[in-house]
Amino acid sequence: MAVIAVAGFHHETNTFAPSKATYQDFESGGGWPPLTRGVRAVDVVDGMNIALAGFAAAARAAGHRLVPLIWANATPSAHVTRDSYERICGMLLEEIGRAEKFDALYLDLHGAMVTEHLDDGEGDLLHRVRQAVGSRIPILASLDYHANITRAMTERADALIGYRTYPHIDMAETGRRVAALLDDVLRRGEPPATAFRKLDFLIPLSAQCTLIEPSIRLFERLAGLETESGAVLTFSGGFPAADIEECGPSVYGCGFGPDRVRRVVDLLVHEVADAEREFQAEFLSPDEGVARAIARSRPGGPPVILADTQDNPGAGANGDTVGILEALLRQRAHGAVVGLLIDPASAKQAHDLGAGAEAEFALGAISGLPGHVPCRGRFKVERVGDGNFVGSGPFYGGSKMRLGPMAALRRDGVTVVVASKKVQAADQAMFRCLGIDPARQSILALKSSVHFRADFQPIAAEVLVVAAPGPMPADPATLPWTKLRSGVRLRPNGPAFRRPGAR
Numbered sequence: 001m002a003v004i005a006v007a008g009f010h011h012e013t014n015t016f017a018p019s020k021a022t023y024q025d026f027e028s029g030g031g032w033p034p035l036t037r038g039v040r041a042v043d044v045v046d047g048m049n050i051a052l053a054g055f056a057a058a059a060r061a062a063g064h065r066l067v068p069l070i071w072a073n074a075t076p077s078a079h080v081t082r083d084s085y086e087r088i089c090g091m092l093l094e095e096i097g098r099a100e101k102f103d104a105l106y107l108d109l110h111g112a113m114v115t116e117h118l119d120d121g122e123g124d125l126l127h128r129v130r131q132a133v134g135s136r137i138p139i140l141a142s143l144d145y146h147a148n149i150t151r152a153m154t155e156r157a158d159a160l161i162g163y164r165t166y167p168h169i170d171m172a173e174t175g176r177r178v179a180a181l182l183d184d185v186l187r188r189g190e191p192p193a194t195a196f197r198k199l200d201f202l203i204p205l206s207a208q209c210t211l212i213e214p215s216i217r218l219f220e221r222l223a224g225l226e227t228e229s230g231a232v233l234t235f236s237g238g239f240p241a242a243d244i245e246e247c248g249p250s251v252y253g254c255g256f257g258p259d260r261v262r263r264v265v266d267l268l269v270h271e272v273a274d275a276e277r278e279f280q281a282e283f284l285s286p287d288e289g290v291a292r293a294i295a296r297s298r299p300g301g302p303p304v305i306l307a308d309t310q311d312n313p314g315a316g317a318n319g320d321t322v323g324i325l326e327a328l329l330r331q332r333a334h335g336a337v338v339g340l341l342i343d344p345a346s347a348k349q350a351h352d353l354g355a356g357a358e359a360e361f362a363l364g365a366i367s368g369l370p371g372h373v374p375c376r377g378r379f380k381v382e383r384v385g386d387g388n389f390v391g392s393g394p395f396y397g398g399s400k401m402r403l404g405p406m407a408a409l410r411r412d413g414v415t416v417v418v419a420s421k422k423v424q425a426a427d428q429a430m431f432r433c434l435g436i437d438p439a440r441q442s443i444l445a446l447k448s449s450v451h452f453r454a455d456f457q458p459i460a461a462e463v464l465v466v467a468a469p470g471p472m473p474a475d476p477a478t479l480p481w482t483k484l485r486s487g488v489r490l491r492p493n494g495p496a497f498r499r500p501g502a503r
């Protein structure tokens, strides 16, 4: 039996996005539980598809006692403010300082956090935590599949383990894998050997999906290499919208036997490098996507899905652009449903009017992105709701959603589902809560890049990835990079970045 301190601190930072993550954003928590300090920090995630929940269940089943420190998460956005990072990091260190003596520390991290004052959020966090606990306490962390793993992170943690799925249906399972590795570390009384290699090209989000090639093949290979070596391997796709030096995909391994670990990490990194061309992604313009969806869909479903990837709140966007909505209205796409459009003022207007009423609305375009204007017109309020429901799909299953006032608005046969709090459209319950059965719609336009596939691909006739105007470019090469290391190709087989001033 060991005493294990545990904490979670998550943020995925799109440094090009319109709004920052404030302390209030962590207090509200987005689609996951709000900021929680002390003993309840594990209870709040219990039963959810979250790494900390999986770790806690496995560690307790193995007879260990947990010391919960803190749980903190905010929806992806631009930089974490200096204030919120320092306050939350300070709370974590305070909790460590007043905790009873513990034998190991587990951290549930994302791995792509950038703050106003730190390019490598988790690298700094692990540094401060390491200083607080000393060199002899093992620190193990789980990471998101989109982690931009840095050298500093690998040096300050004893072991890192990343998710293997995108959509991330294995978050709790990843926590269980960390618990198994920690048992091994405690039994042997020594930290594992580690190896780390970065790839030199960025992978667009929509091409990182693990339900398609080349990821299916690469993760099969990863599993094979683990079996043959006994190492625990991580392939991270990286988060291709964080303007930091060490942005991008990487391969990391840990295990007992430094030569074996290094060898399998080298083998896997070569296989990923050889697959570069296969990571190229195809996107349609909003009008192309809508025209193709109308041609291929049938009334009553199954739906053709348009993935509004550039306005994905799961990647730092605000879910308030109207490019696809305008294209659906322009082409009179009867039976199309768009969601979730995050627009608290319009949701309130709909609630004030009540179901059945009709009025002029100015939908979306709240972020003030250059060239974006609201979608104006007369919409009928079909239905309103309080935004309180429980996620039912493989990604958000069990999550207690608190999205604030919601409404379904309709015009020319096109329905817009409006919510007040930002979350990615990755669960059918987000539509069912307003009486809309996603499987029976002809076209569904979802503000998500890939996570929607976990719950929606099984009911879809087809998925089309659309690049409507938004702050999360489908093609990372179109972003105004400044800090990335020179030589990184900005998309698979694309142009290599030259740092300003570099030769």
Ligand SMILES: [Zn+2]
Residues within 6 Å of the ligand: 144, 145, 146, 168
């Ligand atoms: Zn992710």
